Amino acid sequence: MTEIEEHGGVATASAADAPTEQLPPVxxxxxxxxxxxxxxxxxxxxxxxxxxxxAWFGDHKVLERxxxxxxxxxxxxxxxxSGCGKSTYLRILNRMHEMVKxxxxxxxxxxxxxxxxxxxxxxxxxxARVGMVFQRPNPFPAMSIYDNVVSGLKLAGIRxxxxxxxELVETSLxxxxxxxxxxxxxxxxxxxxxxxxxxxxxxxxxxxxEPDVLLMDEPCSALDxxxxxxxxxxxxxxxxxxxxxxxxxxxxxxxxxxxSCAFFLATHDTPGRIVEAGPTRQLFEDPQDxxxxxYVNGRFG
Amino acid sequence: MTLIDIATSSGAxxxxxxxxxxxxxxxxxxxxxxxxxxxxxxxxxxxxxxGLVWLVYERIMPWSGALGFWLCWYVMFLVFYWGIARTQxxxxxxREKLAAAMFTGAGVFVLVVLVDLIAYVGWRGEKAIGxxxxxxxxxxxxxxxxxxxxxxxxxxxxxSLEQLGLATLFAVPLGIAAAxxxxxxxxxxxxxxxxxxxxxxxxxxxxxxxxxLGSVILTLGYDRSGFAASLALTVMMMPIVTRAAEVVxxxxxxxxxxxxxxxxxxxxxxxxxVVLPTARSGLTTAVLLGMARAVGETxxxxxxxxxxxxxxxxxxxxxxxxxxxxxxxxxxxxxxNMKIRAFGGxxxxxxxxxxxxxxxxxxxxxxxxxxxxxxxxxxxRDRVRIAAxxxxxxxxxAVTPAPTAAAIIHPEPEPAS
Numbered sequence: 048m049t050e051i052e053e054h055g056g057v058a059t060a061s062a063a064d065a066p067t068e069q070l071p072p073v074x075x076x077x078x079x080x081x082x083x084x085x086x087x088x089x090x091x092x093x094x095x096x097x098x099x100x101x102a103w104f105g106d107h108k109v110l111e112r113x114x115x116x117x118x119x120x121x122x123x124x125x126x127x128x129s130g131c132g133k134s135t136y137l138r139i140l141n142r143m144h145e146m147v148k149x150x151x152x153x154x155x156x157x158x159x160x161x162x163x164x165x166x167x168x169x170x171x172x173x174x175a176r177v178g179m180v181f182q183r184p185n186p187f188p189a190m191s192i193y194d195n196v197v198s199g200l201k202l203a204g205i206r207x208x209x210x211x212x213x214e215l216v217e218t219s220l221x222x223x224x225x226x227x228x229x230x231x232x233x234x235x236x237x238x239x240x241x242x243x244x245x246x247x248x249x250x251x252x253x254x255x256x257e258p259d260v261l262l263m264d265e266p267c268s269a270l271d272x273x274x275x276x277x278x279x280x281x282x283x284x285x286x287x288x289x290x291x292x293x294x295x296x297x298x299x300x301x302x303x304x305x306x307s308c309a310f311f312l313a314t315h316d317t318p319g320r321i322v323e324a325g326p327t328r329q330l331f332e333d334p335q336d337x338x339x340x341x342y343v344n345g346r347f348g
Numbered sequence: 349m350t351l352i353d354i355a356t357s358s359g360a361x362x363x364x365x366x367x368x369x370x371x372x373x374x375x376x377x378x379x380x381x382x383x384x385x386x387x388x389x390x391x392x393x394x395x396x397x398x399g400l401v402w403l404v405y406e407r408i409m410p411w412s413g414a415l416g417f418w419l420c421w422y423v424m425f426l427v428f429y430w431g432i433a434r435t436q437x438x439x440x441x442x443r444e445k446l447a448a449a450m451f452t453g454a455g456v457f458v459l460v461v462l463v464d465l466i467a468y469v470g471w472r473g474e475k476a477i478g479x480x481x482x483x484x485x486x487x488x489x490x491x492x493x494x495x496x497x498x499x500x501x502x503x504x505x506x507x508s509l510e511q512l513g514l515a516t517l518f519a520v521p522l523g524i525a526a527a528x529x530x531x532x533x534x535x536x537x538x539x540x541x542x543x544x545x546x547x548x549x550x551x552x553x554x555x556x557x558x559x560x561l562g563s564v565i566l567t568l569g570y571d572r573s574g575f576a577a578s579l580a581l582t583v584m585m586m587p588i589v590t591r592a593a594e595v596v597x598x599x600x601x602x603x604x605x606x607x608x609x610x611x612x613x614x615x616x617x618x619x620x621x622v623v624l625p626t627a628r629s630g631l632t633t634a635v636l637l638g639m640a641r642a643v644g645e646t647x648x649x650x651x652x653x654x655x656x657x658x659x660x661x662x663x664x665x666x667x668x669x670x671x672x673x674x675x676x677x678x679x680x681x682x683x684x685n686m687k688i689r690a691f692g693g694x695x696x697x698x699x700x701x702x703x704x705x706x707x708x709x710x711x712x713x714x715x716x717x718x719x720x721x722x723x724x725x726x727x728x729r730d731r732v733r734i735a736a737x738x739x740x741x742x743x744x745x746a747v748t749p750a751p752t753a754a755a756i757i758h759p760e761p762e763p764a765s
Contacts, residue, residue, distance in 0.1 A: 171609075171613065171614050172612065190625070198621065202611050203613065204617065231731060234730065256612060
């Protein structure tokens, strides 16, 4: 921590102009809930908010009073160095945090204003509304591409007739940008696809249960640049249709895909907390905090 | 293609061959190939050792016996091999060759023993199998002095298959359920369960027989029958299925369970739809291991099934013989024909095991990647359906126009927006 602050004084001098040269244009209008493309907005969009959220693994505190609002229909990026608690934060948002036995938390997670941790709410129902895409593509190897896409129905115990399933497979795969590539081999095993295709299959699988929110935990970190581009295009397509929260180590990616951004930071003796959050453009071009400026300009982390 | 031995040109290692590729004019080298020097060394050592051991056994010492002869030969072969190799190659290389020869020798030894075993049973049993009545009749009307054209093993085959089928029916659901409990649910009880199951894998089979004899037959008053035998076999099978199934369920990646939970799946549905199908091939092996154990058991069957020389297809009533019991019973007769019948029974037992294994492999052993015939049919139907609905049907809404095939292969750079 002290090192960062020492460098910080030097860093800020150049920080103001540095990002503008390397950043691609950032889409305008964070805060406008409908999103830029009105055509894709179907149904209502859900908002997600955390209030004073803290988390522990056993006695080890990993998050300290995180308050953040993720606007409906927007892409919110969580950035920060490894071990700053952003993945934990993401897993709290769909109750995957409690899969670890020693996990505890305090504070509120509000999905459309209602706390998802209030007593009586079933984790499975929350997870069906808040989907998740993982770091490593994990299609079910025993299932075909087709079955992978509709696996959410089976797992959640939703019955659907054949025509409905066919339609769902097509729309989900189209939304995930994979339909054209796989439509002639839908019964081939999901594991036979390339890494990038597998990840888009996982996105399609999450979309097939028609979630209100999609969480993505470093979805491109195991992919090559071309596949990364395809996944980013998919995220751009999905914007405005559902609320997306993405954790990424790649700051260019955060700048490309997100409208809002939150910078997490932890040190060896303090738990992770949000240093700065706001519109992505502001965070990258005019960060208010020295540490944010250092991080987005690649001076640490 | 001229073969050039590069042992001479490449010096000490003596590995690899090279030949002139006429088409390109290049010398193609196969560094891993077996050279004439390799074969010569092996053959020389083998023949030399054989000669020396023969001389010692037949001419010098008063020793005899095939086992000792071949043991001495193997030891001498290794010594000769080392000696001959040492004259050509450096020490480290020779050590490697010698180790390879020893391991190959061990593998060949196991194979020879196995083939010998099967061949011996086949040779002894072949006379019985040759008679058509052997597979189609029972021993009801056959006495010890009757020829091989009378009597057979039909009743024992029926008994074996019924007892094994019932035992599999009981043991597999129990075993897999226990494995799912230990690996997926766990908790405080998992450890003692695992300990007990592990201990049960080492249970002497006669104890399993005694247990069923004491509990089902003597206490509950149930008659000796195929059903009672299948209970004893279940006791033998279940721990093996459980242990093997637990291992294969454990290696299902946790990321798949997470993916299932993240889709809103309950634990039960995750196990049923994701974990067990992913582990299917391994579970088949687990079941096979259990069946292989059960099909050859004699002592629990001896105590619980009784013995009958006639056909009894009802496992729930009356005594019922199985193949191992048939073999055990008739091989003790002094008459040669009875012994031949016993070996014939053993041969059929081995054949049944092999058929079961092949059938189970075909049914459940498909690797996750392979397509079943049903899947291929579905794929063909999909093509027809998609061809019918496209391109008449517009692509689902997308911000950018739906990518063409060309655009996927060569995506154009576009402004991020």
